[in-house]
Amino acid sequence: MNTVTRPRILVVGAGFAGVDCVRRLERRLSPHEADVTLVTPFAYQLYLPLLPQVASGVLTPQSIAISLRRSQKYRTRIIPGGAIGVDLRAKVCVIRTITDRIVNEPYDYIVLAPGSITRTFDIPGLTDHAFGMKTLAEAAYIRDHVISQLDLADASEDPAERASRLQFVVVGGGYAGTETAACLQRLTHAAVERYPRLDPALIKWHLIDIAPKLMPELGDKLGRSALEVLRRRGIEVSLGVSIAKAAEEEVTFTDGRVVPTRTLIWTAGVVASPLIGTLDAETVRGRLAVNADMCLPGEDGVFAVGDSAAVPDLAKGEGAVCPPTAQHASRQGKAVAENVIAALRGQPLRPYRHKDLGLVVDLGGADAVSKPLGVELHGVPAQAVARGYHLAALRTNVAKTRVMTNWLLNAVAGDDFVRTGFQARKAAKLKDFEYTDAYLTKEQVREHVEKARSRAV
Template identity: 85%
Template sequence: MGSSDPGQTNVVRLGPPEPQKGRKNVTRPRILVVGAGFAGVECVRRLERKLGADEADVTLVTPFAYQLYLPLLPQVASGVLTPQSIAVSLRRSKKYRTRIIPGGAIGVDLKAKVCVIRTITDEIVDEPFDYIVLAPGSVTRTFDIPGLTDNAFGMKTLAEAAYIRDHVIAQLDLADASHDEAERAARLQFVVVGGGYAGTETAACLQKLTHAAVKRYPRIDPALIKWHLIDIAPKLMPELGDKLGRTAQNILTKRGIDISLGTSIAKAGPEEVTFTDGRVIPTRTLIWTAGVVASPLISTLGAETLRGRLVVGADMKMPGQDGVFALGDSAAVPDEAKGEEGAICPPTAQHAMRQGKHVADNVIATLRGGATTPYTHKDLGLVVDLGGTDAVSKPLGIELRGLPAQFAARGYHWAALRTNVAKVRVATNWTLNALAGDDFVRTGFQARRAAKLKDFEYTNAYLTPEQVRAHVDGTERQE
C-alpha cells in the first residue's frame, strides 16, 4: 500500500463480480471484510463454510495474500523458523470463493456504505458494501521521541523480522571487520524497548542467536556482546503474575541480558540511544516493541473510540450503524467473561480468532433476519517462548517453567496454525534447529537500503473523515 495523494490517482468504483454464464444476474448482499489477520481470516472462512453460494458475495481486502502468525515473529528474526513457515497463503486452496482485493483500506464512509481502497498498484478504488467487518488490526505504538521512527526497527511485519535477522548478523560481520574499538563495541550492543511478550521474546531469541554466532568469530570477544531490554513498566510481563515474571527475568539476566524497568528512551540517534535515566548506549540496533495501537483506519470513521479502539457492543456490532461490525485489535470488544464493568478484550491472537468466528455467525444472523449474540470467551492463558529449552507459561492458570512450559508454548502455537502445510513446516524447522543448531546466513536482500520503523507500516497513507466524504461525494458526482 502506497502513500500517494488520492486526488492524483485513478478512481474506480468496484461492484459485485460478474455473474457466471448460465446464471441469472441477481444482486446478492455484499459482505466486505477488511484485514487478513487472525480475526479477518477466521471470519471469512466461517462465512464461506456457513453461507450458501447464492446468499452473499464475500470480499476480503488485504495488502498481502497471506495470514501472518504474529506470535512466532521473534523466531523468524532469530532464524529458528523460515519466513514462509508462518505466512499462510490465502490462495492455496481452490475451493474458497472469497474475492481478494490486494490493497489496503484507507477510509470508510459508513453513510454511503463505501470503503476506499488503495490497491498495490497505487490505484484508488471504491468498494460498495451492504455489510462490513472491520478487522484491520493494529500498528506499532510510537511516541514523540526524537529520532525514534528514523532510527528504530519494529517487530510487527514479516519483512521487519527478516530484515532484523539480516541486520543483527551484519553487525557481527562489521564488528569483526572493524579496526575501530569504539565502533566494534557499539555494533555489539543491542537495545530492545518493550517488556511485553513481543519485546521479551525478541530479546531472548536474538540473544541466543548472537551467543551462538559469536563462537564463529574468533576476533570478537564474546563479553562485548550486550543486550539491553528496557520497559517503562515496573515489572516484566505483569500479566504472567509475579512468580513467572520474576522467573523470566532471572532466566534472561543469567544469560547476560541487562533488564532496566521503569525506564524508556529519551532520544534515538543513528549511533547511540539515550535512556530516560540519563545513560547513553552506543549502538546501531534499537528494536522498538512498546505496544500497539488500533489501525489508523479507525480514525477515518469519525466514530466513538475507547483508547483508540472502535467502540462496539458485545455482539461486535457498531452502535447506531446497520451492518457494521468490528473486532480484533482495532475494536473495544466488551470482555463479558471477566464480569467487570468497562473491561475489554485484550489484543491477543486467541481472542481475535474466536471473535472472527463469532462475528461471522452474527453477520449471517443479521443477513437472515435473526438475532445477534454476545461474544464471550474465557482467556486460555499465556505462553512465552524464551528460546532453546527456556520458557514460562500459564495455560488455564497453571504455572509452568522450563521444558513443560516450552512444550505448552510450542504446542499451543503449533495447534493454532491454520493449515497442515504450515504445521509441517514449523515442526520441521523446530526439529532441524534442535538437532543442527542455528545457522548464521545473512541473505543481504535489503542491504542496499536501510529500512527502519517508518518504512514498513505506511501509517501516513490514511484519509481523514472529511477526505473520505469528499472523495466519495466526488466519485458519485462523476458517475
C-alpha cells in the first residue's frame, strides 16, 4: 500500500488527550496501516497541573514541557501550527502555521482535541490588565513579573506605589487558582528575606471566587483544610466575590473594595477552544456534543475528546458529562485511539467508561490536600500522594527525573529569585496569549476550502 492510498488520521491538539491518542495509534497501528498527523504549535506536551510550580520557580519550564519526539516508535508528522477551522463536509482542516501561512489538511479520520482557553467575562479592563495561567510562557512571565514587583517596591520611595506593587490578586477558587495563589505566596514569603528594606507585612495575597466554597469537588472537609492552610499563611480568601473592573494600578471587587495592585491573575475556569465554533454541530455549554464512543453524531470518522468535548459520563449517568480534567483527557485520548483503529478495521466502537482515581492539590512545601480513591488526606501524606501522582502521570523518564531533581534542589537550596527578562518588553496579558481572533467563522472555513479546491482544479 502506498502513501496516497493509506488512510489519513489527523489529531488536533497536543494536550493530554491528543498526545495519548497519538502514542496509542503509534503503538497499535503498523506503519503501512495509516498515516498519522498531529497539529500543534509546539512539539511538546505541557504538563499543565504543575504550571503553578513553574510560576513559583520550584520547577524549571523545561521540566514540564515533554518532548513529542522522544518516543522510540515516533513516526507522526507534526504540523507546527493551530487548527482555525474544520469543514466536515469536505473533510478538511484549515491550519494557521507558526509562520502565519494558512494550509488545508485533508483527512479521513479526525480526532478533535484542541483543549480549552481561559473563560473570561465582560468585565471592564479584564483582558487588558489580567494575566492568565494556561501556557508555559504565561507562567514564566508571571514569575518574572512577581519578582519585578518586589524589586520595584524595594527601590521605590513612594509608599502608595510600594503598597500597590506588594498586593497580588488571584481570581478563581478552583485547583488552578488555589495552587497558583499558594505557590506564589510561598515565593514572595521566601523572597522578602532578601529585601531588608521591605516590610513583610506589606505583602498581601488575595484569592477570590464567586462560589461559596473553595474547590467544592474536594468536599467540605478537605475544602476547609485547604482554606485553613491558605489563611494560616496570610492569604486573604474572599468567597462569593468577583471582579467588578480592573485597571492598571487597582482592582475593584464586586463587594465594593478597591485593592491597589499591579498583579491580577485570572484563573476563573475554562471554555472550549473557539475551534469548536467553526463546526456546524451541536454543543453542550460550548463543548462539542458527542456520543459515549466519542464520535460526532451523523459524521463519519469525526471524534472529539478532552476539554472541548462533552463526553457522556456513564459512571454518573442522567445526562452527566465528563469534567474538563487532565485525568479524563488522558484516558479519553487512549480510548478514542482504540475507536479510531476499530473504525479503520471495521470493528465495533466502545463507549468511554472510567473509574475516578481521585483528586490532588499541591499547596507547596509540606501542605497539600488529596482524595485518592475517596480517601481524604491532608498535610504530608497528601503531599506524598500528590507528588507521586504527578510523577506517575509524567510521560517520560527524563521528565520524571527533571521534576524530582527540581523538587530536591528547591527543598535543599531554595530559590535565587532571578528574573530572566526574556519577555520584559513584550505584552503578556490575557488578550496577548489566547489568540481568539485567529479562528475563522463557519462561513469563512467553507469559503476558504472551496476557493482552494477551485484553484486546484
